[in-house]
Amino acid sequence: MRPVSANSSSGDLFKHAVLAVGSIFILLPFAVMIATSFKSPADIASGALRLFPTEYHGFANYAEALSATPLLRYMANGVIVTASIFALQLLVALPCAYALAKLKWRGRDTVFGLILFCLLIPPHAVAIPVYVLFYWLGILDSYTSLILPWTISVFGIFLMRQFFKTVPDDLIDAARMDGISEFGIVWRVMLPTALPAVTAFGIFSIIAHWNDYFWPLIVLSSEDYYTPPLGVATFRTAEVGYVFGPLMAAATIIIAPLVLTFLLAQRRFIEGITFTGMK
Amino acid sequence: MAEVQIRNVSKRFGTTTVLENASLTISKGEFVSLIGPSGCGKSTLLRIISGLEVQDTGQIVIGDRTVDDLRPSARNLAMVFQSYALYPHLNVASNIAMPLRMQRLNGFQRLPVIGRFLPGSATANDGIARQVRDAAEMLDISHLLERKPGQLSGGQRQRVAVGRALVRDPAAFLLDEPLSNLDAKLRVHMRTEIAQLHRRLKATFIYVTHDQVEAMTMSDRIAVMMDGDIIQVGTPDEVYDQPVDIRVAEFIGSPKINVVPVDIEAARGMAVLAGAASGVVTDPSAVSLGIRPEAITVSSSSGLAAGIVEHAENLGSEEYVQVRLDALPEIVITARAGHGTGWTRRIGSAAHVSFDGNRALAFDSAGRRVACRAYAPRHVGGKAVANG
Numbered sequence: 111m112r113p114v115s116a117n118s119s120s121g122d123l124f125k126h127a128v129l130a131v132g133s134i135f136i137l138l139p140f141a142v143m144i145a146t147s148f149k150s151p152a153d154i155a156s157g158a159l160r161l162f163p164t165e166y167h168g169f170a171n172y173a174e175a176l177s178a179t180p181l182l183r184y185m186a187n188g189v190i191v192t193a194s195i196f197a198l199q200l201l202v203a204l205p206c207a208y209a210l211a212k213l214k215w216r217g218r219d220t221v222f223g224l225i226l227f228c229l230l231i232p233p234h235a236v237a238i239p240v241y242v243l244f245y246w247l248g249i250l251d252s253y254t255s256l257i258l259p260w261t262i263s264v265f266g267i268f269l270m271r272q273f274f275k276t277v278p279d280d281l282i283d284a285a286r287m288d289g290i291s292e293f294g295i296v297w298r299v300m301l302p303t304a305l306p307a308v309t310a311f312g313i314f315s316i317i318a319h320w321n322d323y324f325w326p327l328i329v330l331s332s333e334d335y336y337t338p339p340l341g342v343a344t345f346r347t348a349e350v351g352y353v354f355g356p357l358m359a360a361a362t363i364i365i366a367p368l369v370l371t372f373l374l375a376q377r378r379f380i381e382g383i384t385f386t387g388m389k
Numbered sequence: 390m391a392e393v394q395i396r397n398v399s400k401r402f403g404t405t406t407v408l409e410n411a412s413l414t415i416s417k418g419e420f421v422s423l424i425g426p427s428g429c430g431k432s433t434l435l436r437i438i439s440g441l442e443v444q445d446t447g448q449i450v451i452g453d454r455t456v457d458d459l460r461p462s463a464r465n466l467a468m469v470f471q472s473y474a475l476y477p478h479l480n481v482a483s484n485i486a487m488p489l490r491m492q493r494l495n496g497f498q499r500l501p502v503i504g505r506f507l508p509g510s511a512t513a514n515d516g517i518a519r520q521v522r523d524a525a526e527m528l529d530i531s532h533l534l535e536r537k538p539g540q541l542s543g544g545q546r547q548r549v550a551v552g553r554a555l556v557r558d559p560a561a562f563l564l565d566e567p568l569s570n571l572d573a574k575l576r577v578h579m580r581t582e583i584a585q586l587h588r589r590l591k592a593t594f595i596y597v598t599h600d601q602v603e604a605m606t607m608s609d610r611i612a613v614m615m616d617g618d619i620i621q622v623g624t625p626d627e628v629y630d631q632p633v634d635i636r637v638a639e640f641i642g643s644p645k646i647n648v649v650p651v652d653i654e655a656a657r658g659m660a661v662l663a664g665a666a667s668g669v670v671t672d673p674s675a676v677s678l679g680i681r682p683e684a685i686t687v688s689s690s691s692g693l694a695a696g697i698v699e700h701a702e703n704l705g706s707e708e709y710v711q712v713r714l715d716a717l718p719e720i721v722i723t724a725r726a727g728h729g730t731g732w733t734r735r736i737g738s739a740a741h742v743s744f745d746g747n748r749a750l751a752f753d754s755a756g757r758r759v760a761c762r763a764y765a766p767r768h769v770g771g772k773a774v775a776n777g
């Protein structure tokens with residue numbers, strides 16, 4: 111709780127000042143990105159620090175972004191991949207979290223310890239072995255290769271387990287008395303109760319996989335499966351060198367869905383984070 | 390409804406024994422309270438009956454079927470939890486309907502939207518809706534059917550939880566301290582409602598509580614549990630008047646029974662209380678007498694033992710007077726005095742207490758009840774005692 115003191119308003123002022131400086135620092139690149147996406151090549155090349163374009167070139171940049179590469183195709187790939195990853199992550203994480211939080215079995219704490227340990231393994235460390243494995247399986251350069259490595263989210267299991275711990279045991283017992291099976295409890299009782307946490311996890315997962323550049327770059331060779339970050343990168347390799355206007359327009363287009371999703375889910379997201387005591 | 394038998398049930402968690410050979414038979418349509426101090430194993434026993442917990446040894450029999458191998462839902466019991474345990478994301482109607490939907494609809498029929506159009510589900514859903522409405526009407530919550538549990542008061546949630554138990558027409562109702570989260574006034578009200586519900590349904594009720602007033606007022610029989618043992622089963626009167634153990638005597642009754650140490654005079658077997666002959670003859674093994682506050686008379690002039698009025702409480706209908714005995718300064722006797730006796734104005738003054746020898750209870754050193762009776766009523770100073 112916040113202590114009520116005489117100088118709390120000046121304290122608030124200070125806090126807000128710090129936050130304002132921080133948010134300017136974080137938002138400035140985005141502002142520059144959006145501003146650049148409306149500027150003409152000459153304007154960009156002039157190097158002057160200007161927020162608003164001297165000559166409006168937005169339409170041309172966005173048209174270029176959408177026509178020079180199949181950006182919409184890349185975004186559809188992004189939707190397919192991130193949505194599949196999230197759905198499969200839930201399919202795995204919810205039953206696991208339920209078993210870890212609410213069922214009693216020998217070795218449960220050990221297993222949970224191992225799961226926490228897995229949180230420490232960076233995905234880049236196992237990238238090469240997974241790549242080799244997928245090569246042997248012959249599934250490189252496919253949606254499967256983009257989705258499969260991420261279906262088990264240790265973070266998701268951990269987050270949902272922490273949330274499920276707060277669900278009262280009586281509720282689960284009542285469901286058992288009513289005749290709901292254990293899997294039924296996961297989907298029909300725990301999932302609806304845990305929606306804020308699911309939303310929070312969803313945002314983490316979707317942002318991470320929508321923006322992922324590393325893994326698609328490794329497993330993909332054909333442009334058919336390119337996800338938005340790879341697609342944006344193709345601008346840079348165009349023979350004319352850096353075309354910043356269309357590049358920034360493309361970047362703006364691909365982060366727009368993320369920003370919209372976050373704004374829509376914002377309240378539940380914050381609820382989810384505070385609920386699980388992660389804040 | 391059905392008879393429920395608990396046969397020699399034992400349960401341990403790790404090294405702690407929670408239930409030790411507990412046996413109890415609850416007849417068809419009976420209202421039995423399980424009562425005892427916190428941690429004595431009441432909830433554990435109830436959960437074993439329901440199948441949510443598995444006993445180590447012993448059997449549970451419902452009707453004439455041993456149910457030990459049945460899942461909780463297959464035992465056809467309904468449970469009302471202390472925390473109500475309503476589904477927070479479902480409205481009241483869906484909460485009440487849940488056990489019926491699970492019983493009567495198959496997995497496909499329960500699917501949202503399309504489930505409603507599958508063969509058979511329309512009739513089943515109509516039947517369920519009708520039963521939900523009937524239950525809601527009976528519990529006076531018809532106007533709340535569309536609300537979520539979060540939008541209800543504690544008492545209303547309680548009714549919804551009872552409604553969910555009610556609709557499935559169970560073999561027995563199991564209630565685990567269902568009233569303990571309600572405020573005092575509502576608790577008294579719901580007590581009456583649950584008792585009336587039991588009379589109307591004529592169903593078997595097993596009611597866990599640690600509130601002896603609830604147990605006394607609602608039950609046909611009370612089972613008193615202590616440390617994982619059912620130590621006495623009887624009607625409220627039996628448990629109150631004829632406790633088999635000092636722990637039962639002390640647990641049942643409010644204010645608590647007075648317990649005073651006594652010596653036994655060898656010649657007549659007379660119990661000697663604070664140096665005075667008490668007028669009660671007991672078994673030689675007795676070490677203490679238990680006397681209920683209403684069996685004690687307090688007087689300012691004469692009595693068996695003298696003391697000082699330490700405190701008095703006026704409840705309007707009666708007064709409770711606490712007297713510290715001169716001869717046994719560690720003992721404070723609580724006596725019930727009549728309406729308007731004015732003891733609250735006499736705190737600190739001298740008083741004398743005496744008691745009705747016919748209502749005394751004697752206990753041995755292990756706390757077991759032993760025989761005792763009034764010896765010679767005329768010896769009891771200052772107190773006219775009815776001849777037993």
Ligand SMILES: Nc1ncnc2c1ncn2[C@@H]1O[C@H](COP(=O)(O)OP(=O)(O)OP(=O)(O)O)[C@@H](O)[C@H]1O
Nearest residue numbers: 402403407425426427428429430431432433434599
């Ligand atoms: N799952 C469990 N694991 C370990 N010990 C348990 C478990 N459940 C109950 N116990 C222990 O068993 C004993 C009896 O618990 P129980 O819940 O049956 O008590 P109770 O009589 O219902 O008490 P209260 O009136 O406080 O609800 C307690 O000492 C408790 O700590």
Ligand SMILES: [Mg+2]
Nearest residue numbers: 431432433565
């Ligand atoms: Mg309990």
